[in-house]
Amino acid sequence: MEQEKISSKQMLNDLMADHYQSALDAKANGELVCWATSIAPQELLTTMGVKVVYPENQAAAIGARKEAQKFIDDSEGKGYSVDLCSYARVNFGYAALKDSEAQNVPMPDFIYTCSNICHTVLKWYENLAKELNIPMIVFDLPFNHTYDVQDHAAKYMKGQIEEAIKRLEKITKKKFDQDKFKAVMEQSNATSQMWKDATLVAKAKPSPLNGFDLFNYMAAIVTNRGTKAGYELFKRWKEELEAKAAAGQGPWKPGEEEKFRVMWDGIACWPYLGPTYKGLKNNGINMVTSTYPDSWTILYDNGDIEGMAKAYSGIYCNSNLQNGIDRITNIVNDFSLDGIVFHSNRSCKLLDFRQFEQQRQIEEKCGVATVLFDGDQTDPRAFSTEQYNTRIQAFLETLENKKEERRKG
């Protein structure tokens, strides 16, 4: 009963605090710790009971606490290029300095990387493995140039999963428990689905969700996709959002009207969460959703390893242009959006590379207003608040024009 009273926000804070503390404790007790990429098949690690921390998650926390520059300076001082992903630069800096005010993590005993989120992670993690002289487990998921994930790609991934299990048994010196694996798969699917369902409540008009909260809750889907605690958190969050929607409540305080609904393409601009949020909110623009919720909606039939492989392979980041355009088009329609904010994220070459064309085709297809601004996920030097505000205000003026023109027919 006590649990019932806790807000999802409190649950999120507790869950994240516990996530990091238990990893630090595990390390102190001589247990193995793994560093993994954010959308890797955590099911194997969870089955093995290995403590995992996610460098991307930590880098985001460091970025949001405006602490990134010190780690970036350290890596750039060693010769890492400014053109390299800033999560990687922050992580290399942390691996060297090992101390952060925002969030400390234990150093890894092995690493676990999956190329579905980008191909930078292959070299980033390989570099860590060499520097720290620790084992590395790699999942190579070829980019999907075809619309659907091909069977041969799924088979290739399945082989890698089987190999990873053997490697994990060697590293942990424990037997892989197939029954536990099934239970973890079931939990992971349930948590993913609950995460997705919670984010879908934002379809209501006005949306009870302010999308910048989505960025916060994202930390939990990254770190707790395989846990019951993650499931319970998203369930609570969903109930809260549903209650707000039923009461007709919008994303902000009563009286603060949701005038326009937009989605955000790309990672958050963590060092400037305040300015990016206020720039939209002060103009009555609510970021209702983003391309991200679906990236952690990894669903497959329990025990179907090829299905699991396809789910991991087919995420937005690893899919071709047409697939990306169709997904965004569906989001625009399903969430009744007026526009799209594209974050041209200096770090993310993979997504930026196709962003202009994506923007052009979606404008043509959906007739919504769009705006693109320059920034970076963690490097504070790539963003200018003034430039952002001017673009958002001009975006607002365009949204208003379009609304007026629609009204006049």
Added chain:
Amino acid sequence: MYFLGIDIGSSSSKCVIIDENKNIVGRAVKNIGTGTNGPSVVIGEALAKAGITEEQIDFTVATGYGRANHTQADKQITEISCHGKGVAHLVPGARTIIDIGGQDAKVIKLSETGNVDNFVMNEKCAAGTGRFLEVMARILNCELSELSELAKKSTEEVEISNTCTVFAESEVISQLAQGTKREDVAMGANHSITSRVAGLARRIGITPIVVMTGGVAINDSVVHSMEEQIGYDITVAPDPQACGALGAALFALESFNKKNN
């Protein structure tokens, strides 16, 4: 009745005053922008030209990079909408605006009714902006206003990088050291800026009539180079530097009418 538009840019201040029939009665431009006394100087000059006092202004709209600091304004509107408004008024039927200002370059797409339909702006970078030409003028040891005439004397094509102003600057210094003629470098600088901005224009799609605004539009060899790059004739807006201020004044008139109807 009088309506004032003030465009406070990064490197210049522009003011236009119109009457209720949209006639321009006062206008002033100064090449100092936000954070200086530029805005108050141009307002003073425009008022003097119109022969009126500040109290006679019925509505003020501020635009440009420094618009938020001009607290006397009744309303603030972005330079994107203001350039759109100004051009739609000056060049009926205009559909594409290329505006190159001191620190940003933008391409604005107007709907058939003259409203802003879409826009793109330069990245967080000085390449492709007026600042780039200022840097070039300094290295070439001439006034910004002399660059155009200098470029017209060019006989040989010189390629200057358009990816970064700082790189371009060192490139030009080494070109000059190797004996490349100043006029060829001036033309190279024009091509550099126009190829960069033409890329922006192509991203949004170019529909004629194409109009250029902003201080750089005064440089007719840049305009000519831009025409070559995009493959369309370009109409330079009358008084291109004050176009945003005119748009702001027109919005002031509209806002006033809306408020009082």
